[in-house]
Amino acid sequence: MxxxxxxxxxxxxxxxxxxxxxxxxxxxxxxxxxxxxxxxxxxxxxxxxxxxxxxxxxxxxxxxxxxxxxxxxxxxQLSFFTEQQDDAFFEFPPLFTLWSELAEQRTVEQITDRHGLDPASLYIYLRKLEHLELIELDSGNRCKLIKPSHTAFERGAKYPVFFVEDVLSRLKDRVLNIEANDRSAFLLSMKAELTAEEFQEINDQLDEWMFNKLKESQAVSSRQGLNTQPYTFGFMAAKGAFHEQLAAIPRVDDSLRSRLV
The missing domain is CATH 1.10.260.40 (lambda repressor-like DNA-binding domains)
Structure with a gap:
């Protein structure tokens, strides 16, 4: 199991x-x-x-x-951080770093070495996560997650503002000029005439796909031996036409004729 x-x-x-x-x-x-x-x-x-x-x-x-x-x-079931937990991450982002690394099943010892923490600092951070009802802390700083590792932020949460802009900006730079043989990135774009219900259906399907894929990727025992690497996804859509108007079709004069004929 x-x-x-x-x-x-x-x-x-x-x-x-x-x-x-x-x-x-x-x-x-x-x-x-x-x-x-x-x-x-x-x-x-x-x-x-x-x-x-x-x-x-x-x-x-x-x-x-x-x-x-x-x-x-x-x-x-889909789990969300509470408003109190979101506030705590927003006010002190290293708490989310610690939570994330515990959710990735890194040990307390690995996290301590990774960030050069002293025992007193580590204990204070873990106690804070326990107070936020994110972990259960036992003797020897042994802990286990109370919230599932795939816990997400509610729409409108404050903490994601810290990294969404930066992540999307870097992701945009990566995918705007993809070479034909590049299989490590993709960019899909379209404008479609949809009803509000159809738009919401797409949103729900993407939510479900990302949620399930995140859970699969965090199932460490079943993925041992696989050659995994980090991939970043940033789906976005909104009501409206955000593309430039297509170029008008002009009459063909002498200057254009030489380019067309």
């Missing part, structure tokens, strides 16, 4: 434990392991096997298939 799905399953199991007024020590007896081991399994510090999930669900009189189905539905 994907790490994200396992994390959601263990989260749902913890919810069920609370509903049944059961403690970790009760599950330790069921699984015949220590209470510390149960805590590690249910907090994502150690991968939990399907057999152990089955044992816990059987003890709680839960349907394993329904539990997994609920977890898959929760993981796959």
């Amino acid at each position: 994907e790490i994200q799905l396992l994390n959601e399953i263990t989260r749902l199991l913890k919810v069920e434990l609370k509903k049944h007024n059961m403690a970790y020590r009760d599950i330790a007896l069921v699984l015949n392991i220590s209470e510390v081991s149960v805590k590690r399994l249910l907090n994502g510090q150690q991968a939990i096997s399907l057999q152990r999930i089955l044992a816990v669900t059987a003890h709680l009189d839960l349907s394993l298939s329904k539990l997994i189905s609920q977890a898959e539905q929760n993981v796959n």
